[in-house]
Amino acid sequence: MKINLVLAFLLSHLFCQPALSENFTKGDITVESPWVQKSDTGENRAEGFALIHNGGFNEDRLLSISADISDHVVIHETIKQYGKVKMQKVVEPLAIEPNGYLEFKPGDYHFMFFNCRDELREGEMIPAVLHFEKNGDVKVNFTIETPDDVPDNP
Template sequence: MRFNFCLAFFLLTVFCSSALAENFTKGDITVESPWVQKSDTGEKRAEGFALIHNGGFNADRLVSITSDISDHVVIHETIKQYGKVKMQKLKEPLTIEPNGYLELKPGDYHFMFFNCQDELRDGEFVPAVLHFEKNGDVKINFAIEIKDDKPDNP
């Protein structure tokens, strides 16, 4: 039990990088500190991240995501294969175990927003709806964070 608490505390501190990010709860599901960043490929895409907690006694599945800012949004997985990194759309919903966490983070599972219609501005928000199998729709706002292109070491 202590390990779960420590793990949850660690994950929360990782995902609380934005002071503007909020938590969103419906039923047993809490979406913690969702944030989005513009893709560094130069295309009109963005990547979204969050920590999702299922506080219930039954597993639930994250089925899909929708947002008015994008033509379509999919749940992606980053895969390393043959020395290369690629992203692919998930074929099956992601399961969140009872009292478990699902972490969507850079380099792993994430939301991919395609053909974003508006310019993403630091400090603003992207509204979206996460669709869960058992807990239904959870309306959230992703805090927009713009990458700092400056290197860490001058």
């Protein structure tokens, strides 16, 4: 019986574990599990996702993102309009309440990396910098993942 329980634990841990990821912290801001997936449209771009936590006592705002691999990176949101789904650039900085979260996930807010200069290979990292109003620049590494490897909660 003990062997079955140990085996079940090991197998569940092996197969149910989310993709390996890292958290990045500066000041009150923690960027949890940043990852990207290459666009399936054939274009040389990628969408990035993460969970951002503001552990401080004051609101902060995400101003922008930059990455050397891309001509430009834009904060996008997916919206439904006239029965169609489209993406649009977020114009205003995104506020993160004290002890609050801002989630970037498929079908919602995401980072759009345009005109990527290098081939995106599964398991490699894309260094980037998130620019915050109060906490300054937070350096992160986005893990390149395929859709089958994508964690349920980035």
